[in-house]
Amino acid sequence: MKFNEALIATLREEALKASKQAYAPYSKLHVGAALLANDGNIYRGANVENASYGLTLCAERAAVAAALQAISQNRENLVEAIYIVNTKLPAIPPCGACRQVLYEFGHGGIIFFDGQDGVKKSSIEKLLPEAFRLNV
Ligand code: THU
Numbered sequence: 001m002k003f004n005e006a007l008i009a010t011l012r013e014e015a016l017k018a019s020k021q022a023y024a025p026y027s028k029l030h031v032g033a034a035l036l037a038n039d040g041n042i043y044r045g046a047n048v049e050n051a052s053y054g055l056t057l058c059a060e061r062a063a064v065a066a067a068l069q070a071i072s073q074n075r076e077n078l079v080e081a082i083y084i085v086n087t088k089l090p091a092i093p094p095c096g097a098c099r100q101v102l103y104e105f106g107h108g109g110i111i112f113f114d115g116q117d118g119v120k121k122s123s124i125e126k127l128l129p130e131a132f133r134l135n136v
Contacts, residue, residue, distance in 0.1 A: 003081065003110060007036075008083070008112065008119075010042070011034045011036060011042065011081065011083035011112065012034075012083055012085060012112075012114060012119070013034075014032075014034035014042050014044055014083070015032040015033055015034040015044070015083045015084060015085040015114070016032055016085055016087075017032065017034075017044060018032030018033055018034060018044035018045055018046045018059065018063070019031060019032025019046055019059070019085055019086065019087070020032070020046075021044075021046045022046035022047050022048075022059070023046070023047070023048045023049055024047055024049050025049060026049050026051075026053060027049065028088070029047070029086055029088055029089065030046070030047070030086060030087070030088070031046060031047045031058065031059040031084065031085070031086045031092070032044065032045075032046050032059055032084070032085050032086070033045045033046070033059040033060045033062065033063040033082055033083065033084045033085075034063065034082070034083045035060075035063040035064065035066070035067050035078075035079060035081070035082045036079075036080045036081040036082070036083075037067045037070075037071055037078055037079065037080065038071070038074055038077050038078055038079075038080055038106075039070070039071055041067075041070065043063050043066040043067035043070065044063060044066060045059045045060065045061070045062030045063030045064070045065065045066055046059050046062055047059045047062070048062060058094070058095060058097070058098050059084060060082060060084060060094045060095075060098035060101070060102060061097070061098055061101050063082060064078070064079070064101055064102065064105055067079075067105075068105075075105060076104075076105065076106070077105075077106045077107075078105040078106050079102055079105050079106035079109035079124070080106070080109055080110070081109055081110040081111070081112065082094075082102065082109065082110075082111055082112070083112040083113075083114065084111070084112065084113045084114065085113075085114040085115070086114075086115050087115070087116070088115075088116070089115050089116060090115045090116050090117040091113040091114050091115035091116075091117055091118065091119065091120050092113060092115060093111070093113050093120070093122065093127060094111065094113070094127065096128075099124065099127050099128040099131075100128065100131060100132060102124050102128075103124050103128050103131040103133075106124065107124060107125060108123065108124070108125065109123065109124050110122075110123055111123060111124060111127060
């Protein structure tokens with residue numbers, strides 16, 4: 001099985017490392033994401049808040065942006081998995097905006113979300129069954 005315990009543990013560690021780099025002085029919720037990309041590498045992202053609250057960037061979208069800087073081919077299948085962690089709240093799944101962005105860069109990817117109540121597992125399809133697309 002591809003997502004064995006060791007890989008999941010590595011993703012969790014990377015996501016925790018990412019959360020340490022969050023910029024979240026307003027919500028104080030430090031979110032980290034570790035994205036396993038189709039090149040086999042893990043890319044990290046953390047939330048970046050702003051005094052103009054609505055400009056906040058979520059950890060998931062930061063991780064997607066980081067991966068895109070390294071990968072130039074087959075980007076439509078970029079996301080193999082993403083592990084999202086915070087240490088303050090129960091596990092939080094990606095927000096609606098992040099679901100749509102994740103959908104853009106891969107279908108069938110696994111989404112792990114982790115928090116004070118442990119880790120949950122889902123998929124992009126399950127979390128956004130009727131994604132917006134231009135080519136319907
Ligand atoms: N946040 C994320 O980074 N990812 C999500 O999917 C939900 C929310 C961040 C945005 C903001 O900095 C903080 O969590 C509180 O909403």
